[in-house]
Amino acid sequence: MGKQAIKAENLVKHFGKGESLVEVIDGASFQVNKGELVALVAPSGAGKTTLLMMIGCVEEPTSGTIWLGDEKVYADKWLTKETRKIRREKIGFIFQAHYLIPFLNVIENVTLVPQTNGVSEKEAKKTAMELLEYFEIADKAHAMSSELSGGQNQRVAIARALANRPQIILADEPTAALDSKRSVDVVKMLKKIATDQDVAVIMVTHDEAMLPLCDRILTIEDRKVVSHPVPEKITMI
Numbered sequence: 001m002g003k004q005a006i007k008a009e010n011l012v013k014h015f016g017k018g019e020s021l022v023e024v025i026d027g028a029s030f031q032v033n034k035g036e037l038v039a040l041v042a043p044s045g046a047g048k049t050t051l052l053m054m055i056g057c058v059e060e061p062t063s064g065t066i067w068l069g070d071e072k073v074y075a076d077k078w079l080t081k082e083t084r085k086i087r088r089e090k091i092g093f094i095f096q097a098h099y100l101i102p103f104l105n106v107i108e109n110v111t112l113v114p115q116t117n118g119v120s121e122k123e124a125k126k127t128a129m130e131l132l133e134y135f136e137i138a139d140k141a142h143a144m145s146s147e148l149s150g151g152q153n154q155r156v157a158i159a160r161a162l163a164n165r166p167q168i169i170l171a172d173e174p175t176a177a178l179d180s181k182r183s184v185d186v187v188k189m190l191k192k193i194a195t196d197q198d199v200a201v202i203m204v205t206h207d208e209a210m211l212p213l214c215d216r217i218l219t220i221e222d223r224k225v226v227s228h229p230v231p232e233k234i235t236m237i
């Protein structure tokens with residue numbers, strides 16, 4: 001097994017046709033390795049969400065090649081009919097809003113996807129409790145989402161994204177709804193997951209204070225993806 005978790009070559013995404021053609025991504029080539037936490041930073045409308053959704057096998061590219069781990073999943077077309085299966089097995093999503101299901105308690109939210117994937121209830125609960133303990137929120141396992149703070153809900157959402165043991169985490173502005181202390185906690189947690197579990201994490205963020213906590217920055221410039229080192233660590237954090 002190589003170190004590559006995500007690789008894209010000459011990726012293109014256009015929306016619409018003729019006069020309404022929008023060229024969002026045009027010839028992007030980049031790689032993200034296992035164990036890396038990478039920030040994706042670009043102005044509004046530059047194509048960050050579009051890029052995440054292509055990597056996540058949700059949005060079909062116009063052309064190009066994508067590998068997830070060692071598996072080539074897209075080469076000018078999806079190489080499997082089962083993109084949903086790839087998504088379920090390899091990828092965990094985290095969004096700005098936590099999207100926990102309000103009528104299920106914390107542990108039920110975390111066990112939902114593994115159980116949908118055929119994992120037994122006992123096994124799914126065991127893994128969920130381990131994750132909740134790891135995120136120091138196991139005491140809330142039987143609470144409802146509405147009883148939790150924003151930061152606690154986001155920790156549960158991260159536990160849920162990890163419940164399937166994905167190789168890749170795609171996080172779209174996971175700290176946008178949090179204050180600066182909670183944001184730092186969440187990003188540090190994402191870094192810990194990347195390091196401890198050899199997972200690749202791409203996190204869209206508009207918050208410059210989060211960048212020193214990441215390993216690398218990807219930007220979208222002229223519709224291509226460009227890699228940058230992170231700025232110096234800010235001692236305040």
Ligand SMILES: Nc1ncnc2c1ncn2[C@@H]1O[C@H](COP(=O)(O)OP(=O)(O)OP(=O)(O)O)[C@@H](O)[C@H]1O
Binds near residue numbers: 044048051
């Ligand atoms: N389904 C679609 N049909 C047509 N255009 C789309 C579609 N989805 C996205 N776009 C366009 O693609 C561009 C990139 O959108 P995207 O949401 O990826 O940007 P973003 O960088 O994530 O922006 P933000 O920071 O505001 O979330 C925008 O110009 C948007 O209008």
